[in-house]
Amino acid sequence: MALEQDIGALIASTNQLTAVVDNKAQALDKQMAALDARVAKKEQDVDKFLQEALPETRYVQDIFIGGSKDYLYPVWWRFPENDYGVSKLTVGRHYSWNGNVGQRPLNSASAHQAGLLLELEGNSHSWSGDARFLNIKRFTETYNNTASHVSFRLQCKAEKIDPTKDFYGGGEDGSLGPWHQTLNGLYLRGGGLTYRIIKNWKGDVSFHDGSDMLRRNTYEASQGNWSVRWFVEPIPFTERKAPIANTIPYVNHPYTPPATA
Known part of the structure; x- marks a missing residue:
């Protein structure tokens, strides 16, 4: 128990x-x-x-444009559309870049070559159905001029690619103008200058590096009863068109509605 x-x-x-x-x-x-x-x-x-x-993410791309200081070279991109919002692109360079002895493409006697700050805002391209604009928010240059031909529609030349069809858009006479319907752009001075591209969206800008004086084809199409090829090439610095800062859309860059497909 x-x-x-x-x-x-x-x-x-x-x-x-x-x-x-x-x-x-x-x-x-x-x-x-x-x-x-x-x-x-x-x-x-x-x-x-x-x-x-x-802060907002910044995507930085440094570009070097060789060639001649007496020419301007094309730079082109496409702004994102409405689903991204307002896109920002700044082109800048410190005034002393490329100012070391043995460089100095613009002023051989000074390390002060050229300062540039060009701030742009934009959305989409001319053939888009979205907001479609480019504003020059700020623009300043020091010592030497470097920027030119800022345009919502990339300043380019055009030619017909099918002789049996009509020519699309302006520029059939071979003139330089805002004919491009799918790209935005500007021109920058060459001769051996470094520029910095700062954006708030991914992807690099395209540019003519000055390694030759040949043209760059940027778009071609043959549809229905029309055809066109848009291309860019270096232009003389004497033809420079200074950017004009203005935040009113289209005031510097005439806009036309997209073509009907």
Whole structure:
């Protein structure tokens, strides 16, 4: 009997201990769950803080344009459309870049070559169905002029690619003008100058690096009863058209609605 009583007491004690352990485990689980929830909340708070505290992402591309200082070379891109919002593109260069002895393409007697800050905002291209604009927000040059022909529709030349069809758009006479319907652009001075392109969207701009004086074909199409090829090439610096800062859309860059397909 005494042995059975001892065994019964031991079982009861074990059961009590198990219950205590179970209760502590449940309490610990609740504490861990509460801690996990607090950690998750802190992670969300940190992510939100970083999103609000970090500046807008900048994508930087440095380009070098050789060739001759007596020529302007084309630079072209396409602004994203409405789903991206307003796109920003800045062309800049520090006034002393390319000013080391043995470089100095614009002024051999000085390290001060040319400073440039050209800030643009825009959306889409002429054939798009979205907002379609380019604004020159800020423009400043020091020591020497470098920027020219800023245009919502890239200043280019045009030619017919199918002689049996009509010519599309302007420029059939071979003149340089804002004929391009799918690209935006400008021209920058060559001779051995470095420029920095800063954007808020991914993807590089295209440019003529001055390695030759040949043209660059940028678009061609033959549809229905029309055909066209748009191309760019270096133009003399004497034909420079200085950018005019103005935040009113189209004031510097005449806009025409997209053609009907």
